[in-house]
Amino acid sequence: MVDTEFRGRVALVTGGSRGIGRAICERLATGGARVSINYQQAEDAARATLETVNSFGTDGILAQANVAEPKEVSEMVKKTEQELGPIDLLVTNAGIAKVEPPDQLDYDSFKQMMSVNVDGTYLPLVSVTKGMRARGFGRIVCIASIAALRPRPAQAAYSASKAAVIAFARSLSEDLAPAVRINSIAPGLIETDMIQVMTPSQRDAIAEATPMKRLGRAEEIAELAAFLLSERSSYTTGQCYIASGGRVTLP
Numbered sequence: 001m002v003d004t005e006f007r008g009r010v011a012l013v014t015g016g017s018r019g020i021g022r023a024i025c026e027r028l029a030t031g032g033a034r035v036s037i038n039y040q041q042a043e044d045a046a047r048a049t050l051e052t053v054n055s056f057g058t059d060g061i062l063a064q065a066n067v068a069e070p071k072e073v074s075e076m077v078k079k080t081e082q083e084l085g086p087i088d089l090l091v092t093n094a095g096i097a098k099v100e101p102p103d104q105l106d107y108d109s110f111k112q113m114m115s116v117n118v119d120g121t122y123l124p125l126v127s128v129t130k131g132m133r134a135r136g137f138g139r140i141v142c143i144a145s146i147a148a149l150r151p152r153p154a155q156a157a158y159s160a161s162k163a164a165v166i167a168f169a170r171s172l173s174e175d176l177a178p179a180v181r182i183n184s185i186a187p188g189l190i191e192t193d194m195i196q197v198m199t200p201s202q203r204d205a206i207a208e209a210t211p212m213k214r215l216g217r218a219e220e221i222a223e224l225a226a227f228l229l230s231e232r233s234s235y236t237t238g239q240c241y242i243a244s245g246g247r248v249t250l251p
């Protein structure tokens with residue numbers, strides 16, 4: 001379904017080549033946004049996202065960059081603004097996850113996870129928020145995880161990195177208001193490439209432990225992101241929205 005909710009808006013989505021990021025790019029395009037699709041390595045997949053974005057009758061570009069590298073992030077933002085216009089909507093979604101049993105914790109791996117998940121959130125945020133404030137408009141969604149909110153076996157570093165993402169969104173919300181709204185989303189287990197490291201029986205066990213009795217779909221996270229980027233959530237900032245089929249609930 002194509003609507004006009006984001007018509008005239010420019011969106012930058014990190015990690016838009018696959019999974020949740022791709023679904024968000026496509027959902028924003030159905031609302032008429034022009035979409036800058038960031039990826040790091042999977043150019044063919046990013047190109048497939050772009051084709052779908054274009055099929056909704058809107059413009060898009062590919063913006064290759066490692067979100068953990070300051071120079072590459074500023075080039076990505078510059079390219080987006082030169083080719084599509086000032087960025088109105090930012091989704092920091094690119095991320096990596098590693099399973100690390102407690103006796104296999106590794107400092108290099110910890111630094112890599114922090115670098116992609118935390119620096120990779122911070123760098124796009126600082127690159128776009130100055131312009132958003134100057135123009136008096138910006139909407140931001142940061143993709144975190146329920147791993148930040150509950151114990152998760154063998155994922156201490158990942159969990160810590162996602163807790164930092166939630167804290168960024170929460171803390172920045174006061175500085176950026178009222179012109180810019182920023183919220184985070186904490187998904188539960190979502191069917192994407194990222195969870196293919198788990199065995200089918202591990203995934204089935206989590207589905208069974210989930211009140212909704214299934215894993216989530218990338219499109220379901222994209223719909224929530226679209227809501228938080230839209231004026232349908234006009235009085236909401238600094239919040240973390242959990243989409244986990246009921247696995248994690250707040251008091």
Ligand SMILES: NC(=O)c1ccc[n+]([C@@H]2O[C@H](COP(=O)([O-])OP(=O)(O)OC[C@H]3O[C@@H](n4cnc5c(N)ncnc54)[C@H](OP(=O)(O)O)[C@@H]3O)[C@@H](O)[C@H]2O)c1
Nearest residue numbers: 015017018019020040041042066067094095189190192194
């Ligand atoms: N799937 C889940 O169950 C789940 C649950 C909670 C939270 N999340 C979070 O949701 C986000 C998306 O996850 P997903 O499941 O969609 O993962 P995915 O299918 O593995 O896709 C990851 C995306 O991130 C990009 N990426 C990774 N490292 C990057 C870097 N250094 N620079 C730029 N792009 C980079 C990838 O680009 P390339 O294609 O170029 O490699 C790809 O587009 C992540 O932040 C993840 O932690 C996922």
